[in-house]
Amino acid sequence: MSLQTFLLLAAALFSVGLYGALSQQSIVMLMMGLELMINGLLVAGAAFWFYVSPGTADGQVLVLVAVTVMALEMAMGFAVVTALFRARDVDVTDDAGDLKG
Amino acid sequence: MQTVAFWVLAVGAVGFGVAVFVVDSMARATFALLASFLCVGVELLLLDLDYLGVLVILMMIMEMLVMAVFMIMYMMNPGGLMPMTMVHNKRGALAISGSVFAALAAGVFLTPWPERRGSVPADPTFSVGESIMGPKMLVMMVIGIAILATMVASVVLATDRGRYDRPPGRADGAK
Numbered sequence: 001m002s003l004q005t006f007l008l009l010a011a012a013l014f015s016v017g018l019y020g021a022l023s024q025q026s027i028v029m030l031m032m033g034l035e036l037m038i039n040g041l042l043v044a045g046a047a048f049w050f051y052v053s054p055g056t057a058d059g060q061v062l063v064l065v066a067v068t069v070m071a072l073e074m075a076m077g078f079a080v081v082t083a084l085f086r087a088r089d090v091d092v093t094d095d096a097g098d099l100k101g
Numbered sequence: 102m103q104t105v106a107f108w109v110l111a112v113g114a115v116g117f118g119v120a121v122f123v124v125d126s127m128a129r130a131t132f133a134l135l136a137s138f139l140c141v142g143v144e145l146l147l148l149d150l151d152y153l154g155v156l157v158i159l160m161m162i163m164e165m166l167v168m169a170v171f172m173i174m175y176m177m178n179p180g181g182l183m184p185m186t187m188v189h190n191k192r193g194a195l196a197i198s199g200s201v202f203a204a205l206a207a208g209v210f211l212t213p214w215p216e217r218r219g220s221v222p223a224d225p226t227f228s229v230g231e232s233i234m235g236p237k238m239l240v241m242m243v244i245g246i247a248i249l250a251t252m253v254a255s256v257v258l259a260t261d262r263g264r265y266d267r268p269p270g271r272a273d274g275a276k
Binding site: 001003004005006007008009011012013014015016017018019020022023024025026027028029032033035036039042043046047049050051052053054055056057058060061063064065067068069071072074075076078079080081082083085086091092093094 | 103104107111114115118119121122127130131134137138141144145147148149150153156157160164168171172175177187188189190191193194195197198199201202205206209210214215217218219220221222225228229231232233237240244247248251252254255256258259261
C-alpha cells in the first residue's frame with residue numbers, strides 16, 4: 001500500500017466511469033458512470049489525506065464534501081430525467097441532444 | 102495482511118465497476134455499483150478513516166437501494182424481454198477512457214509527490230469533527246444550503262405540474 005497504488009486504483013475507477021459516461025445511451029446509466037468517477041475521487045482524496053498531509057483534517061473534509069455532492073448530483077439528475085421523461089417521453093441521451101450547450 | 106486486503110478490494114472495486122456496464126439488467130448494474138462502493142468504503146477503513154469509511158458504506162447502501170427503484174423505472178430492457186444494445190460509440194469511448202487511464206497512471210508514477218507532513222492523529226474522526234465544527238464550519242453550512250436547494254429544485258422539477266402549475270389553456274389548468 002502506497003500513495004501510488006491508491007492513486008492507480010482511483011485512476012482505474014475514474015476511467016471505467018468515464019467509459020460508462022461516454023458510451024451509455026440511457027441517461028440514468030450515464031449517471032452511474034458519473035458516480036463511478038466520483039468513487040475514484042473519494043479514493044484519491046482519502047489517499048492524499050493519509051499519505052501527504054494527515055496532520056490537518058482538510059483532506060477528510062474534502063472527501064465529506066465529495067460524498068455529499070455525489071448524492072445531490074444523483075438527486076438532481078433523476079429529477080431532470082423525470083422532467084424530461086414527462087415532457088417528451090425521452091430517456092436516452094441521443095434524443096436529448098438539443099439540451100447541450 | 103493489509104496489502105492483501107487492499108489488492109483484493111481494489112480488484113473488487115474495479116471489477117464490479119466494469120460489471121456495471123457489462124450486465125444486461127440495469128437493476129443488476131445498480132447492485133454492481135453498490136458492491137464497488139462497498140469495496141471503496143472498506144479501502145477507506147484501511148486508511149484509518151473509520152468515520153468516512155462507515156459513512157460511505159451506509160450512505161451508498163441507501164442511495165443504491167433508492168437508485169434501484171429509478172433503474173427499474175427507466176429500465177431499457179425489462180426482464181430481458183427486449184434484447185438491445187445500450188451503448189453508442191463504444192469504440193470511441195473505450196479509446197478515450199483507455200488513454201485517460203494511461204495518462205493518469207503515467208502521472209501517478211512520474212509525478213514527484215510531496216513528502217508526508219504531520220502524522221496520522223490518534224483519532225481521525227475526532228479531528229474531522231473538530232474541524233467541521235471549527236475552521237471548516239462554513240463548508241458544512243454551504244453544504245447544508247446546497248442540500249436544501251437540491252430538495253426544493255428536485256421536487257419542482259419532478260412534479261407533474263412544474264414550476265408554473267398547469268397551463269391556463271387546459272381544462273384542468275389554472276384559471
